Amino acid sequence: MWRRNGLTRQFPISVTPGAQLTQQLDWSTVRATGTLAISSTPSQAKVSVDGKARVVRPGKDVTLVSYGATLRIVMEAAELLAQTGIDAEVIDVQTLLPFDLHGVIVESLKKTNRVAFIDEDVPGGATAFMMQNVLERDGGYEWLDSEPRTLPAKEHRPAYGSDGDYWSKPNRETIFECVYELMHEAMPRKFPKFL
Numbered sequence: 001m002w003r004r005n006g007l008t009r010q011f012p013i014s015v016t017p018g019a020q021l022t023q024q025l026d027w028s029t030v031r032a033t034g035t036l037a038i039s040s041t042p043s044q045a046k047v048s049v050d051g052k053a054r055v056v057r058p059g060k061d062v063t064l065v066s067y068g069a070t071l072r073i074v075m076e077a078a079e080l081l082a083q084t085g086i087d088a089e090v091i092d093v094q095t096l097l098p099f100d101l102h103g104v105i106v107e108s109l110k111k112t113n114r115v116a117f118i119d120e121d122v123p124g125g126a127t128a129f130m131m132q133n134v135l136e137r138d139g140g141y142e143w144l145d146s147e148p149r150t151l152p153a154k155e156h157r158p159a160y161g162s163d164g165d166y167w168s169k170p171n172r173e174t175i176f177e178c179v180y181e182l183m184h185e186a187m188p189r190k191f192p193k194f195l
Helices: 002-010 024-033 070-083 104-112 126-137 161-168 172-186
Strands: 054-057 062-066 088-092 115-118 149-151
Touching: 054 070, 054 104, 062 070, 062 104, 062 172, 070 088, 070 115, 070 172, 088 104, 104 115, 104 126, 115 126, 115 172, 126 149, 149 172
Parallel strands: 062 088, 062 115, 115 149
Antiparallel strands: 054 088
C-alpha cells in the first residue's frame, strides 16, 4: 500500500506520463488481513519510477522475476523452495515501462545462472517481454547455465473467483514445480524427481 502511495506521488514529478493499475487481489488481501503482504510500511513509500527493479528476497540458486499481485505468490513459493534447499532470489521489477534500466536482474543472473519469469498475463505477454529484455537487451544469455523459464497464466479465459484464479494463474505449487524441475536438470542428484 505504501509503495503504491509513493509511486502515485511520483507521477506529477516525472516528465514521463504514467498509469498505475491496482490489482484487486491486493485490496482483497488488505480487507482480509488489514495489511498488504508486501511493502506495508511508510518507510517504503519512496518509490523510484525510473525503471529500477528491487531485490525483495536475496538468494543464490535461482532468480525469480515478477511484479504486482503475483509477487506475493512468488514469495510464498520461495519459502517453500527454501524448505527443500533451493535458495531463490526474488526480484520485483516494479515497472514494465521503463523496464530494469539499471540491470538488477542481470546482476542477479550472474550470481544464480538460472531465471524464471512469473506473471498472471497470457503466454507471450509480460513474461516474454521481461525475458526478451533481460536476455537480448541486457546480454543475460551469456550468464545462463539452464534454460530460462516463463510461467504465465494458462491459455484460456480466466474463471471467476479465487478457485478459478488458482487453476488459471500461477500459484505457489506450479511455481515450486517449475523451479524444482529447473534445479533437477542442473543437479539431479541433489534434487531428485518426485514419484
